[in-house]
Amino acid sequence: MDKLILWIENAPMTFQYPPSPVLKDDSLLQPSSSFKDNVYAMIRGITGFVMLYIFLIISSGALLAGCCFIGFGMIVFKPMWLTLAAGLGIAALGIMVFLFLVKFIFAKTSEVDPLQVEIKEKDHPQLFAFIRQLTEEVKTDFPKRIFLVPDVNAAVLYNSGFWSMFLPVRKNLRIGLGLVNSLTLSEFKAVLAHEFGHFSQRSMKLGSYVYTMNRVIYNLVNHRDSWDNLLEGWANAGGVFGMFAGVTYWIVNQVRQLLVSVYQKLNIRYMALSREMEYHADLVACSVSGTVPMIQTLRKIELTDSSYQFTLSKLNEIVAQKKKAIDLYEFHTLCTQFLATAYKLATVDHTLTISDQDLDQHIIKSRLNVKDQWASHPSREDREKNINAVQLPVELVNTSAWELFTDAEKCRRQMTSHLYAVGQLNPEHLETLDHESFLADLEKNQKENTLPLIYSGFYDNRLIKEFNITEAKQLTVDLSFEELFSSSTQEFIKRHHSNQSDLELIKNLRFTIQQDDVFEFDFLKCNKTDIPRLINSLEQEIERDSQKVTKLDQQAFHYFYRLSLQQGRDHELQQAYQNIYYQQNLLKPYQDLIEKLQEHHKTLATRKEWTDQQVLGFNSVLRGLEQDFKTFIISLADKSALNEMSEKEEFDKYVSGTIHYIQSSFFSPEGLDNLSSRMFEVLGLLQRQQFKAVKELAIFQLPFVAQNGIPVDQQV
Numbered sequence: 001m002d003k004l005i006l007w008i009e010n011a012p013m014t015f016q017y018p019p020s021p022v023l024k025d026d027s028l029l030q031p032s033s034s035f036k037d038n039v040y041a042m043i044r045g046i047t048g049f050v051m052l053y054i055f056l057i058i059s060s061g062a063l064l065a066g067c068c069f070i071g072f073g074m075i076v077f078k079p080m081w082l083t084l085a086a087g088l089g090i091a092a093l094g095i096m097v098f099l100f101l102v103k104f105i106f107a108k109t110s111e112v113d114p115l116q117v118e119i120k121e122k123d124h125p126q127l128f129a130f131i132r133q134l135t136e137e138v139k140t141d142f143p144k145r146i147f148l149v150p151d152v153n154a155a156v157l158y159n160s161g162f163w164s165m166f167l168p169v170r171k172n173l174r175i176g177l178g179l180v181n182s183l184t185l186s187e188f189k190a191v192l193a194h195e196f197g198h199f200s201q202r203s204m205k206l207g208s209y210v211y212t213m214n215r216v217i218y219n220l221v222n223h224r225d226s227w228d229n230l231l232e233g234w235a236n237a238g239g240v241f242g243m244f245a246g247v248t249y250w251i252v253n254q255v256r257q258l259l260v261s262v263y264q265k266l267n268i269r270y271m272a273l274s275r276e277m278e279y280h281a282d283l284v285a286c287s288v289s290g291t292v293p294m295i296q297t298l299r300k301i302e303l304t305d306s307s308y309q310f311t312l313s314k315l316n317e318i319v320a321q322k323k324k325a326i327d328l329y330e331f332h333t334l335c336t337q338f339l340a341t342a343y344k345l346a347t348v349d350h351t352l353t354i355s356d357q358d359l360d361q362h363i364i365k366s367r368l369n370v371k372d373q374w375a376s377h378p379s380r381e382d383r384e385k386n387i388n389a390v391q392l393p394v395e396l397v398n399t400s401a402w403e404l405f406t407d408a409e410k411c412r413r414q415m416t417s418h419l420y421a422v423g424q425l426n427p428e429h430l431e432t433l434d435h436e437s438f439l440a441d442l443e444k445n446q447k448e449n450t451l452p453l454i455y456s457g458f459y460d461n462r463l464i465k466e467f468n469i470t471e472a473k474q475l476t477v478d479l480s481f482e483e484l485f486s487s488s489t490q491e492f493i494k495r496h497h498s499n500q501s502d503l504e505l506i507k508n509l510r511f512t513i514q515q516d517d518v519f520e521f522d523f524l525k526c527n528k529t530d531i532p533r534l535i536n537s538l539e540q541e542i543e544r545d546s547q548k549v550t551k552l553d554q555q556a557f558h559y560f561y562r563l564s565l566q567q568g569r570d571h572e573l574q575q576a577y578q579n580i581y582y583q584q585n586l587l588k589p590y591q592d593l594i595e596k597l598q599e600h601h602k603t604l605a606t607r608k609e610w611t612d613q614q615v616l617g618f619n620s621v622l623r624g625l626e627q628d629f630k631t632f633i634i635s636l637a638d639k640s641a642l643n644e645m646s647e648k649e650e651f652d653k654y655v656s657g658t659i660h661y662i663q664s665s666f667f668s669p670e671g672l673d674n675l676s677s678r679m680f681e682v683l684g685l686l687q688r689q690q691f692k693a694v695k696e697l698a699i700f701q702l703p704f705v706a707q708n709g710i711p712v713d714q715q716v
Helices: 002-010 033-077 081-106 125-138 185-199 203-221 226-236 239-289 291-319 328-342 356-362 380-388 408-422 435-449 469-473 487-512 528-566 570-606 612-635 640-644 648-656 669-707
Strands: 117-119 146-149 154-157 172-176 346-348 351-353 519-521 524-526
Touching (some): 033 239, 081 226, 117 408, 125 146, 125 239, 154 185, 185 239, 185 291, 226 239, 239 291, 291 328, 291 351, 291 380, 291 435, 328 408, 469 528, 524 528, 528 570, 528 669, 570 612, 648 669
Antiparallel strands (some): 117 146, 154 172, 519 524
16 A cells, blocks of 8 residues: 555646545455356366367377378388378378367467557556556556557457466456547546456456367367368369368368357356456446446446447548548537437536436336346346445546546547548548538438427337228317327337337247246246247237227327318328328338348358258348349339439349349358348338328428417427
């Protein structure tokens, strides 16, 4: 502690280092029993893998010795062309199998993120002073290297080759400037303390072992390198010598299948440990930063990451207009503020806060809770529950984390320029984008892509139920506008659609969980035998609610029908509904085509080995889907909307051209990518057309709302 005090006295700090909470009981920093159980399970798994691998090495060594002895013995015993080819083939078999199992030891890793930029203490002394004090507080080592990246993220990194399992490896720290742009000093301290909590965990060493083993198994199973090229050349030699290439391939394939099984079991254990590591690192962070900053950080990261991705997409669009950003993070801030305003999130002392009420207002939680055994991180809700178990109040420092950076503006501009350079875009010929134009574009897009708030989300993100308009005219509706378009009605409709999503998830569980696996529905524990009952119950509930939503849509129509009839505009209202139905009836069958496309992508991603016959069958299926897609485009009665397609000439040529899949055992990824991009472009078009039809209805009805004395101008 004396060393820490001395260093702080001598350090040239100009920022206010956020204070730490009073920690009366440090037992929360001790690994939980679940954490320990998962560590022991990993140790057993690692031990089992090492023993299996040693056995495979010894076996391949014995095979190598035996093949070389037999092969060269045959050549020496009776020298002739046949024995020479057979002998060399047998010897090569042993050599190739042995090389297959040991080649990873000498493999070099070159996984470098082109976006990351290393910084030194002379560049940002305040940041390094902050990090050094925090590492002293968390009682861990200062990182070996510190990198900046552009996104909303922070992470522990370490070089993990074969020899790192036996030699000490110092960790590196990666800091995303999008994160810096979003957080206060107290929140930034919480994020880094969480990462240093990983530094201090002994289980991180297990991460190095598991990462290395995963890489070994993945490379042995999937990676194709010079070894595979050599085997292919051997097989092409043909004859007796080439025959042994087939035997070698069969042996290697058996080893690969065995390692895939080991890979899955080992990773399930590691993912469980990884989730426990996240819980523990969160508590380490709370011990030095307090509970509130950690909670707010988790909530803000979700919003600001969405804002960052949105900012990038907007700047990419602006490139097409020959404009560029000088400082990406100024626009990131504008987008975050824009989203915060849209979601009505509070700002206290210029600091964005997200309350429990805010989350409840914007998120309809699934009734289904399935623990994803492959997830490396717990959900935000589970992490918050873990953090809230320890209440550690602390004085907050709400100044921006940019305060730690020397010339923050220069740092932001350099990263922006680097981002353009990595994207291989030379921004020198582009005009600089100003804030006013960017905000005007945001507001324009919001106005074009949102419905009037006066309807309380009644028409948002859904298809209007189709009903008989003539019958709906005869309804007797006693509900007022406020009752029809209330927040409770919106919540009911959202819950209805959430139930539909839950139903699909539960149906999929029939094929993804084991007999003894447990999940929760409505906070009650269930297993595989409960699935038929849950499906039946949900289907009945969805059917009842669907009828209620249909009735609400009928009542909404009738409410405005009576008002429009008084002004002789009822025909326009009916025409607006007919237009909505037309657009929806285009969209529904097309969504079925998109679902088929996604299933094909899933098949391609999950099936590792393909026979020639399977490739032929897959190509045939894709040809059928592509033909259905083109038939749909040709069948459109009104093709004027297709003029919105980007590269319209290329699109027309694609639709009128020949099918991209041919009768062969060759699969073309480019053909599938082309089909996917065309189909999703049309999906976006149909969705925009459907939204446009709904918005036209919503705007048409506004004068009738105002007629009843309800102010609407500010709601548009």
